[in-house]
Amino acid sequence: MITASDLSGADGIRHGFFTREGGKSEGIYASLNVGLGSRDNPETVRENRERVAGALGVAADRLVTPYQVHSATALVVDGPWPEEDRPRGDAVVTATPGVAVGVSTADCGPVLFADADAGVIAAAHAGWRGAFDGVLEATLAAMEDLGAERSRIIAVLGPTISQDAYEVGPEFVERFLDADRANETYFADSERRGHAFFDLPRYIVDRLQVAGLANASRLDLCTYRDPDRFFSYRRSQHQNEPDYGRLVSAIAIAADR
Template identity: 60%
Template sequence: MLDMTRPEPLRSPLLDAAHAEGVRHGFFTRIGGISEGIYSNLNVGLGSGDSGDSVRENRRRVAHWMVVPAEKLCTLHQCHSADVVVIEEPLGETRPKADAMVTQQPGLAIGVLTADCGPVLFADAQARVVGAAHAGWKGALTGVLENTIVAMERLGAERARIVAVLGPAISQDNYEVGPEFQERFLAADTGNARFFRASTRPGHSCFDLGGYTMERLARAGVGAEMLGHCTYADADRFYSYRRATHRGETDYGRQISAICLEDL
């Protein structure tokens, strides 16, 4: 039985292998927080309409699991860009506008918030460099994954050693898009047609965000895996922007995926 009173994040075997080198990670679900209503339970979205006190307590619980003080849980003002920032100290109240970050500083947990987009955590355990990227369709299409890898290399990581894991995101079965969406991807690369399949609605298709993300990571030359959980389909464990929209809800919560370097 799930313990609803504390966070129990999902883990990646690929990143767990890096734990011996002091890399800690978690793909947190909505379980283990104090938020109520449409935000229940572990909503960490500072930009949501949830109670600020509840969000801060939820973030404190995430930080506690990551074994860092609450002020050292670093998140961004995400804007669906391909921009990456280097984090060297706690961010405080200032959240840079970007969608990925990298660090080589022990004791800083870097995290990305999602509610259907893909959270991707990166690590080069030997170089002790980690990264986190918010990869929605726009960020993935415009290069946020590759930019994160380059930023890690600038801190001393080696591409051949980097591992990357895609956490819970919306599945192809639940990601229906219009023709203009598909046209963007085909304009970038006609081979992207394989990530679309016809939906039951004429003129529409279903997009495989997970498959597309994994393809971009493979082409970038890093080892990668996908956890395979669908945020839309599993309302008990995940927030979903699209599900909230389909239900006519006024807002939605955000889950966090975080990674940090432990002090050795």
């Protein structure tokens, strides 16, 4: 797993942006696929998730991830929910020690949050739609409801598709410009008429900073350009693969905090 120096210094907090390495899956899912919604063998996926939980120092059933729907919904939890009955949402927030909250991605932006002083953590799945609709701001509000203070919150964006690999169509560009002409700064010209390259990582970090986070950063790692370490939905589409694996990024409060 990959760690961020900003979060590594947070007392009593463990985290990881997990790569595709170190699991049991095979073929296009090799090897640490945690996607409950993938077509991978479910038992293998569960074993992979157990490895993630163990790396974060929590029990196997206390890695909590939502049923992601590209929404702006942030869920507050104090324990695990049944695998078959995961609520829909795209961020998970907790103040409970011994619980790891996480999100799965394969190009979208995984953001991990921590206010170590308050003992409040969160994980958010920020694709373009979720970020555009406000999932990051909803996550911060939910953390504050549990006692976090925005001035203390650290947020780090993990591996995400980079701008030069993320070409979008005219409807996409129009949506962002209609919302705010200043969003033009996140687009670079494409050779295809009406198309552009969208800078999702910069957009996410800028949204966090505008929301009042003084400590918001990114790892600057591209899922699309690094097939050895990361799954990528867009790369799988370009290679005509039938499915794709999912990465997980998660954070936990140590049980003995």
